[in-house]
Amino acid sequence: MSAPAPIVASEITGLVLAGGRGSRMGGVDKGLQNFNGTPLALHAVLRLGPQVGQVLVNANRNLAAYESFGVPVWPDGLADYAGPLAGFLTGLERCETPYLLTVPCDTPLFPLDLASRLAAALADQQADIAMVSAPEAAGPPGAAASLFPQPVFCLLRATLLDSLVRFTQGGGRKIDKWTAQHHTVLVPFDRPGDAADAFFNANTLTELHTLERQRS
Ligand SMILES: Nc1nc2c(ncn2[C@@H]2O[C@H](COP(=O)(O)OP(=O)(O)OP(=O)(O)O)[C@@H](O)[C@H]2O)c(=O)[nH]1
Numbered sequence: 118m119s120a121p122a123p124i125v126a127s128e129i130t131g132l133v134l135a136g137g138r139g140s141r142m143g144g145v146d147k148g149l150q151n152f153n154g155t156p157l158a159l160h161a162v163l164r165l166g167p168q169v170g171q172v173l174v175n176a177n178r179n180l181a182a183y184e185s186f187g188v189p190v191w192p193d194g195l196a197d198y199a200g201p202l203a204g205f206l207t208g209l210e211r212c213e214t215p216y217l218l219t220v221p222c223d224t225p226l227f228p229l230d231l232a233s234r235l236a237a238a239l240a241d242q243q244a245d246i247a248m249v250s251a252p253e254a255a256g257p258p259g260a261a262a263s264l265f266p267q268p269v270f271c272l273l274r275a276t277l278l279d280s281l282v283r284f285t286q287g288g289g290r291k292i293d294k295w296t297a298q299h300h301t302v303l304v305p306f307d308r309p310g311d312a313a314d315a316f317f318n319a320n321t322l323t324e325l326h327t328l329e330r331q332r333s
């Protein structure tokens with residue numbers, strides 16, 4: 118059998134998920150909160166840009182503020198903050214390339230080789246979905262950190278749109294329940310040289326300021 122064709126950056130649309138309620142931040146629009154002086158969602162746009170062919174933002178409030186980043190902005194079609202899977206659906210509906218890469222707006226240190234490593238795994242395994250698996254919090258020094266799936270970091274084949282329409286129309290809201298219906302490969306991000314805090318996310322303003330102090 119011939120080797121699977123590699124996936125190139127221009128075939129991937131990057132989607133920044135910024136459509137949540139931000140309730141643990143007191144209901145603020147999380148993607149517009151500053152991290153070292155730049156809005157979190159803009160960090161994500163700038164980090165994704167070089168890795169993909171084009172970037173979209175998914176947001177449900179303050180759309181003009183997101184539009185000022187210079188990329189297309191799409192709100193959820195599903196009502197009432199149905200969760201990140203509603204953002205996946207919006208992204209797949211708007212995606213004009215064969216692959217969609219989702220990232221949340223609240224994880225400003227995600228790897229610069231995120232797309233290439235997920236794409237290599239997806240192509241190698243001929244999978245439908247490649248999902249990040251990474252340490253969630255710093256453990257004791259020297260200890261091997263456990264890896265956990267990071268379901269909002271997913272590379273998806275755009276042909277999954279029909280499946281996600283059916284799943285969400287049936288009331289499905291959990292990312293892992295949907296991805297379990299498809300050939301999903303978990304991609305570990307714990308190589309030597311991988312930053313241990315690359316997937317730290319900020320759910321509260323305290324977490325955001327702590328992350329900021331670590332990396333200012
Ligand atoms: N499109 C869309 N994205 C969402 C929705 N809910 C959460 N997200 C996004 O999914 C990612 C992970 O969600 P959370 O960390 O729970 O963020 P959040 O829901 O804004 O915050 P909380 O209200 O505190 O849970 C973030 O990037 C959110 O913007 C939603 O209803 N629609």
Ligand SMILES: [Mg+2]
Nearest residue numbers: 137138139140
């Ligand atoms: Mg939430």
